[in-house]
Amino acid sequence: MRDPTDTRALAAGYATSHRLYEYGGVTLGSVCGLWLAWRMANGPGLALGSAVMAIVLGMLLADITSGTVHWMFDTWGTVRTPVVGALAIRTFREHHVDEKAMLQHDFVETNGHNAALSVILSGIGLYASSTFTQVYLITGAIFIAMTSQIHKWAHMDRPPILVRVLQKLRVILSPVHHHAHHVAPHTRNYCITTGWLDTPLRVLRVWEALEWTISRATGAKPRL
Numbered sequence: 007m008r009d010p011t012d013t014r015a016l017a018a019g020y021a022t023s024h025r026l027y028e029y030g031g032v033t034l035g036s037v038c039g040l041w042l043a044w045r046m047a048n049g050p051g052l053a054l055g056s057a058v059m060a061i062v063l064g065m066l067l068a069d070i071t072s073g074t075v076h077w078m079f080d081t082w083g084t085v086r087t088p089v090v091g092a093l094a095i096r097t098f099r100e101h102h103v104d105e106k107a108m109l110q111h112d113f114v115e116t117n118g119h120n121a122a123l124s125v126i127l128s129g130i131g132l133y134a135s136s137t138f139t140q141v142y143l144i145t146g147a148i149f150i151a152m153t154s155q156i157h158k159w160a161h162m163d164r165p166p167i168l169v170r171v172l173q174k175l176r177v178i179l180s181p182v183h184h185h186a187h188h189v190a191p192h193t194r195n196y197c198i199t200t201g202w203l204d205t206p207l208r209v210l211r212v213w214e215a216l217e218w219t220i221s222r223a224t225g226a227k228p229r230l
């Protein structure tokens with residue numbers, strides 16, 4: 007059986023097919039995002055207050071998505087789980103073993119997965135008729151697409167200056183906030199886009215409640 011703490015074995019699971027999937031994600035994510043932006047630029051405008059609200063809601067949507075996906079892959083299954091084991095769980099488990107390894111990932115490996123996921127929101131946005139919904143969905147799509155990059159910046163010793171300003175203002179995930187997740191057993195602060203929702207989720211014990219419910223319903227055990 008493969009040692010789950012062996013980072014070389016985890017990294018060796020990065021197959022050519024996965025690389026092609028990531029290239030496809032970046033391409034499709036960019037095309038859908040730009041297509042939606044073009045539709046918005048040619049559509050009716052939006053009052054400033056409404057635009058700010060739509061942007062904040064879009065950022066919250068990205069943050070809860072990042073937290074939910076991260077919690078799912080950290081908590082359930084193993085690297086041998088069919089499809090998602092190699093596609094996603096590998097990346098999350100490798101990150102707990104060596105949190106700086108992601109700094110070696112290039113643009114495509116960092117962002118391909120999330121760019122592919124963002125297509126769901128920008129794709130729905132292409133069918134939305136209200137500008138508010140379009141702004142909400144394109145913000146969600148942009149921040150979902152950028153989540154791994156934002157997470158990577160939180161692990162850099164010296165990220166770009168503008169990034170450091172946004173981290174300090176807590177507009178995007180701050181390194182101090184995210185560090186709490188890297189303390190074993192890695193069950194705090196799953197949200198890695200802005201981190202805004204981690205405190206309410208912790209206070210309400212949302213992840214614990216979900217784990218208890220899923221274990222009771224399926225018999226599955228978390229963090230095997």
Ligand SMILES: [Zn+2]
Pocket residue numbers: 076080098102187192
């Ligand atoms: Zn984690």
Ligand SMILES: [Zn+2]
Pocket residue numbers: 101105157161184188
């Ligand atoms: Zn991390």
